[in-house]
Amino acid sequence: MKKYALFLICFNLTFADSFLFHMENDVINDTDRHLTNNMKLSWMYDNMDSEYYDSFNFLINHDIYTPDDIKSKNISDYDMPYAGYIKTEYNFYKFTNNYYHSLGLILGHIGKYAYAQELQEGLHSILPANDPQGWDNQIGDKTIYGVSYDFGHRLYKKEFEKNKIDFSYNFYTELSNAKRDLLTILSFRYGNNYPDNFINSQINLQKTNGWDIAFNIYYEYLDYFYILDEYKDQYNINRDKDFFGEGIKFNYYNGNSIYSIKFDQMNTALQDKDYDRWVGLSYTYIFD
Template identity: 25%
Template sequence: MYFPEFSVRAPLRAFLLLTLVTGCAHAHTFSLSWDNDLLLGLDQGYTNGVRLSYLSSPSSDQNAGSARLSRAAGQWLKGLPGIDPESQNQAVSFSLRQLMVTPEDISREQPSRDDLPYAGFLFLSSTAWSWDADSITGYGMHLGLVGPESGAEASQKWVHTLTGSEEPRGWDDQLGTDVVGGLQGTHARKLWRSGRKGQLEQELAWVGSARVSSFRSNARVGWIWRTGRYLPINFVPDYAGTSSTVGLPAALNDAGRGWSVFIGLGLEYVPYSYLEENADPYQFEESPVLAQVGIGVTWQWQNLQTALILRATTGEEQSNKESFSFGTLSLTWAY
C-alpha cells in the first residue's frame, strides 16, 4: 500500500513527536478506533475512519513526566468555564484521524452526480481536558487536509482488499486539495447514579459540544445512559461512534475488571459543512438538523478496554433522507 509522503507520514511523525515531548514516564493512555459501515453490512456515505489518540498523565500524578504538561494546561486555561486546577484533574490529548466518504455505488469510475462525492480527510487535533467525578470539560483545536493528500484512497482500497469487498473505482474524481481547521469545546455532566463498585451500577449523563471550523461547524447535545460493573470514572463513552477522544480521560481509572452497556441519543445542528459547500457539481444538500442514536458495549480488564459501538444518524443528505449508519471498534490501553 502506498501512502503519499506528505499526506500520511508527515502527520504521523508529528503525532509521534507530540507523544514523545510529553515525557516518557508511566500512566500514558493510548486509544485506537476504527469506524466502518462494513460492520453493519453497508458500503455508502461515511464509509471509514481511523483515529489514533494519546492522553498525557493526569495532573495529580506527581511521578509522571507528562503530568507537567497536564498541570501547565490547567493553569493556562483555568479562567475558562469548567476548568478548575484546584479541585479537578487535567490532561492533554493528541489525535491523528483519517476519514472518508463515498457514494453508494462505488463500482462506477464516473460517480453519479446525484450522490455523495468521494472525499478524504486527514486531521491532527489536540484537546485539554479537566474533570472530576461529576463533570468533564474539554477545549481543543484541529488542523487538517482534504483531498488526495489525505491518503484516503489508498486506505479504502487496502481495507477492501483485506475484507474481499468491491474495489472503489471513482477516487480519481474526489474533492481537491484544501486545508481546514478550527476550534471545539465539550462539556458533560452526570445527572444521576445508582449502585456501588463491584455491583450493578447505572448512570445518566448529558453532553454538549460546539465546533467552529472550516471543515464542519456544529452544535450537539446528547444524553447517555449506561449500566455495568466497575464502571470507569469517565461517564461519557463514545456513544456517537465518531472516534471521539472524549472517552480518553479517566477511561481506565479504578475500572477493575468489568463491563458496561450504554445507549446515547443526540441532536446536532450543522450551520456549515465543507462537504456541502464544495460538492459541486454533485447534487448534495445536507440537512441542518440531525438526530443520532448509538448503542454500545465495553469490556475492561485492568489497563485495557475494548468497545463496540453501533451508530445511526438521520439523513445527512436532504435529497434522499438516507441515514448514515456504521460501527466502531476501539481499543484503549494505559501503561
C-alpha cells in the same frame, strides 16, 4: 512527512498516560457510502501540572467519504464527493467527577494527502466489498484549521450492591473552515465496577476489572460542511441540516486494557433520507 508522523506516534506512546485506537466502518450497513470509514488515534496526558487545565489530549482523526453510487465515474450521479479528511486536535480538559470542559485546536487536510483512496483499497482487500470507481474525482487539497469546544455533565449516578448506573450528556461544537456543527449526546450507562468517568472514555481513566453497556441518543445540527456545501452545484447534493441517531456501546475493562464495540445509526440527511449504520471497535491501553 512519514518520518515525522512515526516520530510523533513514538513520542506520544512514550509519555502519554493512555492510548486509544478506534475504527468504525459501514460494513454492517452493507454499503460504501457517505462516512464509510472512520479511524482515531488518541493519546491522553493526565495530571498535568497546570492551574488552567487537568488533562491534555492529542487526537488524530481520519474520515473517508464516498457517494452512494460507487460504481459510477460520473459526478452527476454522486450525492456527495469522494473525499479524505485527516485532522489533528489538541484538547485541553478541565474536569471534576461530574463535568468537564475542553477547548481544542484543529489542524487538518482534505484531499489526496489524506490518503483515503489508499486506505480504502487496503480495507477492501480485507473486507468483502466492491472497489469504488470514482477516486479520480476526489475533491482537491485544502488546509483545515479551527477550534472546538466540548462540555460533558453527569446528571445522575447510583451504586447498587453489585452494579451501578449513570446518566450524562455532552455538547460538542466545531468551528472551522471544514465544519460548523453542534453535536449533542445523551447517554445512559449500566455496568459493574466500571471507571468513574463518563462520555469521553479517556478522561480520568483508572485501571479496573469490570464492564458497562451504554445506550446513546445523538442529535447533530450541521450548519456547514465543506465537503458537501462547497460542491453542491457540481454534484447531485440536496441535504438537510439535522441528523438524529442512536447507538449502543459495550466496554470490557481488564486491568490496563479496555476492549470496546459499538453499533450506531444516524439518518443520512441526503437524498434518500435513509439511515447509515456503523460498527466500531476500540482498544484503549493505560500505561503504568
